[in-house]
Amino acid sequence: MPGNANVLQFKQITKYFPGVKALDNISFRAKAGEVLAFLGENGAGKSTLLKILNGDYRPTGGEYLINGEQRKFRNPKEAIDAGVSVIYQERQVLMNLSVAENIFSGRLPSKMLGFVDKAALYEQTRSIIQEFNLDIDPFALVKDLSIAYQQMVEIMKAYSREQLSIIAFDEPTASLCESEIESLFGIIRKLRDEGKIIIYVTHRMKEIQSIADKVAIFKDGMYVGTVIPGEVSEKEMINMMIGRDLGDIFNELERNEEIGDTVLSVEQLTTDYVKDISFSLRKGEILGFSGLVGAGRTEIVRGLIGADVMKGGQVLLEGRRIRCRSPKEAMEQGIVLVPEDRKTQGILPNLDVGGNISVATLKKYALFGDLVNSEKESEVVEKGIRDFKVKTPSRYKKILELSGGNQQKTIIARWMSTDPAILILDEPTKGIDIGAKAEFYKMICDFAKKGISVILISSELPEIIGLSDRIIVLKSGKIAGEVLREDASEEVLLSLAMLDT
């Protein structure tokens, strides 16, 4: 039976978490040979449904059927054995093992006496990597790969399973660049043509247009309906998913018209990862950093705030020479960075939502030197939750129990509470739904109007073009060009980022 499932049917699936109804009576079908996209706001229940499908969570009520037969996987392993693979939103790779061992974990090819057949392992891994059009050494350690490649390893792992009949991707492209997304789409189309059932969760309309045959829309734990992208406009889909009209997200922004003098100038910044980077930032300006993943955008700002050691060059803040040896010192100068990888750099997994927000400011308003000021803390936390519309039953909920997008909003709330003069956002809208994105863009413009200078790193071209006053394009650790708002277009940015000039 595995290998040729034709229909997957959800019947009245309901799931409760403490204090939250994550899924409410969900019923619909997915068919083989089609890519079915899931669309819904943060916390709508998309990931939860997938974790029910692969046996990670037990549904509180309802059932699912594969080819008309009711299945009850007790854990992801059983699901995998039955041909159902779910690639999680949060990476699950084993950092200290090689790419090959990750892909074939649990089913390493073996020789006599159970020794691992290294040659076979290498060959099999190499051929998969080739299918994905990537350049990775099969025996490289996963921890040495970029986040994008780690994500690809995860996808290859699911792809390589022989008995695959249902495969679900939960926001797989959040950290991939254009070319990687293209090779992933190639693979997905191939799987689709082989007659697998494919589920694809994303917040990006562009991806829905290019890969999805049908779109299942969710809202607040409920299933709204399934539509065909060609027949229904983006606007209508967004309307179904958030229950209102968003309008033209970028053109309706109220931008800061009075950009001031230079506040920050960086001269010949050099770290282990970038060399001789110079640029300046003006008061109330939104400066975009564009370029391919790995072009050095993150590395520049890490050097700037002292997260990586600065080996040369200088930084002038309002004409004063400053030197930040740690993110803490940068923060004291009013420069903060919202880091790119939420899981390893943002979240404090053992704390609740409140603790995750207040951590950066606790010291600032401490009483008698070091005593926690709980009143002020509550104020900051509640303001953060309110301002950023974090969907959580209370500030005492563990951050790990929030949906991915709401975790991201929590982290942003943390940084904004420090009242920064210069705000650096590294891929800030990764995993945030469209409604929240629109809110977030408004907020960035409001920051600028208040005189805060913003550096925005983003791989989403419409976002960077729509928001930035000026865009610096990077290529292989160097500045490849600078584009003013009036002149920016996707073509201009891409050609600067990719072409040799």
Place this chain on the structure above:
Amino acid sequence: MRELLGNFKIPGDKIVLTLALVLIFVFFSMLNINFISTTNIINILLAASLTGLVAIGMTYLIIGGHIDLSAGAIVAFSGVLAGILSTNFAMPFPLVLVIILLTGAGVGVFNTIMVTKIELNPFIATLVTQSIFRGFAYILNDGRAIPIRDSAFTGFGTTRWWGIPIPVILLVALFIIFGVVLAKTTFGRNVYVVGGNKEAARLAGLNPNRIALKNYVITGVLCALGGVILAARMGSGQPAASMGLEFDAITAVILGGVSFAGGVGSMFGTVLGVLILQSFNTGLIMVNVPTFWQFVARGVLLLLALSFDFIRKKAREKKVLEDSMKKV
């Protein structure tokens, strides 16, 4: 409703631990009524004063994602060094105390340097320290115990105020102080933060190495203080004293609900953990359980506590879930 649930914090683990403590008392006093005599209870507390001091430091370290295996060796080393300063150099007790506490702080700094500057794993680094300082404890006086004659010194371990030995009063005071610091200061809160995710903490503007330094220094000083108290109680500095003390402290801390993975726990839990462990130990001795079996019993106690914790957690999850299904 959601609001309510979110705020709903079950104090269950502490109640269970308190219950366990009561149970231990009931059980052993049924076997031997002397168990609940004032003398015995004070004995238990006196024994707890050493483990307790170390456990305070261990609570900070483990919550912050570190550990210190050198505690027992530091206690012994401090005791012998204090004896030498007092007896051979005739230093007044307050001076001895200050020097020893500073030495303890120094050991804390040494541990921190190994862990943060040469990035040794805390287990390994403090094992190194353990070996070195146990060695010094023997070397200082050629492997012999050093008697202490200064009555101000010995009095520090044996004098009673309102019938309670000074070490016990000191322990209670320190538990309160360090409990408040852990729960109510930003330093205390940051200990939890770095224990959960060090890199995120660093990017959030904390300095994980500074926090580690403070934790190791706190532990070093408390161990040194423990060494002085032990030497005072015994009237001599013993180089072979308190072997494996760190494991008692770790056991107590884990019993009290601190997670070995870091980031979780409380000082009140540690207080209960220390009391449970110490009264259990004393009880086993009083009802004449053979020494070797005492080890087994202690292991079983820890296992029971941890499994019970697990069962309780599951039950709680289920209950909250059912409640929310009724009302959402």
